[in-house]
Every structure is written in structure tokens, then in C-alpha cells.
Amino acid sequence: MPKRTKAEAEATREALLDAAEVIFLERGVSRTSLEQIARQAGMTRGAVYWHFKNKSDLFHAMLERVKMPLRQLLDDVEDPERPNEPLESLRRATLHVVERLQRPRSRRVHTILFHRCEVASDVDVLNLHEKLANECYDTMVERFEQARERGTLTESVEPEIATRMLMSMLVGLMYDWLRNPESYDIGDVGPRMINTFFGRLVHV
Structure with a gap:
């Protein structure tokens, strides 16, 4: 079960980064909110904060990919x-x-x-x-x-x-x-x- 939980958490993180790519590309970084990214991924804003401290942290994780x-x-x-x-x-x-x-x-x-x-x-x-x-x-x-x-x-x-x-x-x-x-x-x-x-x- 722990392995599955870890895999699910990683899948959620990747989905949020995928969503960030879409919204950042469409709206630009400054006009994008974490709530919009969460909505694009079909999740809550809390899910974003579980994996990333803020927008900058999420942006750098996106770049690292x-x-x-x-x-x-x-x-x-x-x-x-x-x-x-x-x-x-x-x-x-x-x-x-x-x-x-x-x-x-x-x-x-x-x-x-x-x-x-x-x-x-x-x-x-x-x-x-x-x-x-x-x-x-x-x-x-x-x-x-x-x-x-x-x-x-x-x-x-x-x-x-x-x-x-x-x-x-x-x-x-x-x-x-x-x-x-x-x-x-x-x-x-x-x-x-x-x-x-x-x-x-x-x-x-």
C-alpha cells in the first residue's frame, strides 16, 4: 500500500505540472493562479499546496522536467x-x-x-x-x-x-x-x- 500511495502522489504531482504547462502557455505566468491550475487538473487548490509551496516552486518543478x-x-x-x-x-x-x-x-x-x-x-x-x-x-x-x-x-x-x-x-x-x-x-x-x-x- 505505501508504494501505491507514493505512486498516486507522484501521479497527482505530474498532473498538476501538466496542467500548469497548459495554463501558463495560454494565459502567461503572471495571469495564472494556483486555483486555475488546480481546476485545469480537476483538483482542489489544497492539492497544489500539498506538493508545491507557491507558484514559483511549481514553475521551477515544471522547468526541471x-x-x-x-x-x-x-x-x-x-x-x-x-x-x-x-x-x-x-x-x-x-x-x-x-x-x-x-x-x-x-x-x-x-x-x-x-x-x-x-x-x-x-x-x-x-x-x-x-x-x-x-x-x-x-x-x-x-x-x-x-x-x-x-x-x-x-x-x-x-x-x-x-x-x-x-x-x-x-x-x-x-x-x-x-x-x-x-x-x-x-x-x-x-x-x-x-x-x-x-x-x-x-x-x-
Whole structure:
């Protein structure tokens, strides 16, 4: 029975997060109440407070379902036959980010993060974006510095500048495509942009 109870509690939590995705996407974060989320899930507001302290706590839990730290992505995509090629690992990880973005849940949550999450809301959006950016920045700089040490990063680009360029391109691509996904095929355009970028950085 305890196992069943735990499973039921987890199912309730997931249903609330599913409902939050729907309402946040439709109304925006600041105009969504916990009561509306509970109603969308067919539950009471008490059920929401049983699992989440507040809207911000619920929002972060929703984000965690699709978030994959860049460092973990790098570990997952690193080619075992080419373990010491940081530029190739970064390229493959960036391609994987674009691939994951096209999955329905990831697309919904990132649309909320980029386009439905007003600054004046219950969620500290600016701090959240800053935290996510810093996590990516530190990891990218580390890899570009490794590439510089191995002589594979072109000498004309510093690791910090390469990182800023890659982050600007990736965030801009995500923001632009999520604004109007029908305007172009990110599955085609994204890899072409990424491969062109890394092709210019390799020292020959």
C-alpha cells in the first residue's frame, strides 16, 4: 500500500505540472493562479499546496522536467572514440539542445520561459535567466579553454568571446523560433547554423 500511495502522489504531482504547462502557455505566468491550475487538473487548490509551496516552486518543478544541464549533455554526447575533443563535444551538445527543443513538452515549457513569463510576476524571471546563463557560460568557457590548450580553437578567438558568440546564437535561435515555430524548420536551420559556427572556430 505505501508504494501505491507514493505512486498516486507522484501521479497527482505530474498532473498538476501538466496542467500548469497548459495554463501558463495560454494565459502567461503572471495571469495564472494556483486555483486555475488546480481546476485545469480537476483538483482542489489544497492539492497544489500539498506538493508545491507557491507558484514559483511549481514553475521551477515544471522547468526541471525538461532542463538538462549542459555539463550532463556534454557527458551524454561525448564520442568515446574522441574523448579529448572539446569543440566536437560542444558541437554535438548544442545540436542535441536544438533536437530536444522540438519535443512537445520542451517546446511548451521553453515557450513559457521565453514568451509567457513576464518580468512582473510571482516568478523571479530575471534571476532565473541569469542562473541558467551562468551555468552554461562556465561550462562553455571551460570547454573552449580546453580546446585552446589542445590547439584546436582558432587563435583569433578567445574562449570567453567564443562562449558569448555561441550563447547569443543559441538563445537567439531559440527565442526567434519559439516566437513563430511555423516560420522555418529549426531542425534544418539550427544544425546548419551550429555547424557553420564551429567550422569557423576549428584551427587548421
